[in-house]
Amino acid sequence: MVTKKITTLSEFILDKQKDFPFATGDLSALLGDIALAAKLINRKVNKAGLVDILGDAGSNNIHGEEVKKLDVFAHEQMTNCLRVSGECAGIASEESDGYLVFDDDRSKKAKYVVCYDPLDGSSNIDVNISIGTIFAIYRKVNPEGVCDELDFLQAGNKLVAAGYVIYGSSTMLVYTTGNNNVNGFTLDPSIGEFCLSHPNIRIPEKGGIYSVNESYWNTFSIGVNNFIRYCKTPDKASNRPYNSRYIGTLVSDFHRNLIKGGIFMYPATTSHPDGKLRLLYECNPMAFLAENAGGMAMNGKKRILDIVPTELHQRVPLFTGSKDMVEKAMEFVLEDELILI
Numbered sequence: 351m352v353t354k355k356i357t358t359l360s361e362f363i364l365d366k367q368k369d370f371p372f373a374t375g376d377l378s379a380l381l382g383d384i385a386l387a388a389k390l391i392n393r394k395v396n397k398a399g400l401v402d403i404l405g406d407a408g409s410n411n412i413h414g415e416e417v418k419k420l421d422v423f424a425h426e427q428m429t430n431c432l433r434v435s436g437e438c439a440g441i442a443s444e445e446s447d448g449y450l451v452f453d454d455d456r457s458k459k460a461k462y463v464v465c466y467d468p469l470d471g472s473s474n475i476d477v478n479i480s481i482g483t484i485f486a487i488y489r490k491v492n493p494e495g496v497c498d499e500l501d502f503l504q505a506g507n508k509l510v511a512a513g514y515v516i517y518g519s520s521t522m523l524v525y526t527t528g529n530n531n532v533n534g535f536t537l538d539p540s541i542g543e544f545c546l547s548h549p550n551i552r553i554p555e556k557g558g559i560y561s562v563n564e565s566y567w568n569t570f571s572i573g574v575n576n577f578i579r580y581c582k583t584p585d586k587a588s589n590r591p592y593n594s595r596y597i598g599t600l601v602s603d604f605h606r607n608l609i610k611g612g613i614f615m616y617p618a619t620t621s622h623p624d625g626k627l628r629l630l631y632e633c634n635p636m637a638f639l640a641e642n643a644g645g646m647a648m649n650g651k652k653r654i655l656d657i658v659p660t661e662l663h664q665r666v667p668l669f670t671g672s673k674d675m676v677e678k679a680m681e682f683v684l685e686d687e688l689i690l691i
Contacts, residue, residue, distance in 0.1 A: 470600030482601025559612030573686025
């Protein structure tokens, strides 16, 4: 009996490094440090109900949102793993007000900075719904000296790597370093390793799922509501109506649509005209993944990856997923804007 060879994340990263003759291994090591943090977070998530880690931490984050105990733990683990790695010059976290510079001798010479949402889907923690970690890696603007805010305020088209970890029925790490290549790794708890399970992920060009919180329909633009109505309207030629699926955790909704095909929408609303999702910690890394898997990511007017951030916690609307569905959504949004003009 022939046993299929298992490829671990570390083996995969090292093998891919060979494709770049001038690679120093710094990015590979940094991805390994993020994977280590993910394992630590996963272990705590799996036994959260047994160790009094569920529930509120008794404070609010920079966005005024209630901080969960697991949020705090995940933030600390990501920060600590990246601090001691020596491959990261500084971090910006959704849970922190500003950015954090690592100023030890080795980190000062590091080439990269990392933006991350340590635990996406915090509102779902207490009800045992899948949650996740999202990360984005940029090369420092100025390779010399300590990092500063400009290193974090880069457009998403400057990303060198991005990905997420989903803590669900199984734990998966999905990442890309560009070049139209996205790969998924499932954590095997028996050996404590992420193993290649979803090589070369390609999002179906024509999806059949739309994901949006329709309870806010009365705050959406006419164009967005017209697109939702389009998704619900039967049409055999285009396999409509589409299925409505919404979990409420960006990582989970995005992951499902990445595999099965669909569109995830978090549009602007009357109460949040600039959108609600954070550009640096959520939209940029997901857009980078979507595009490298053959999909699209827009803010309703332009490509997400072309937006130049002006602040660390900048918010934007997000439409991402299968190319055909995102393009159709943009048609409805643009038509609405032309009517308004």
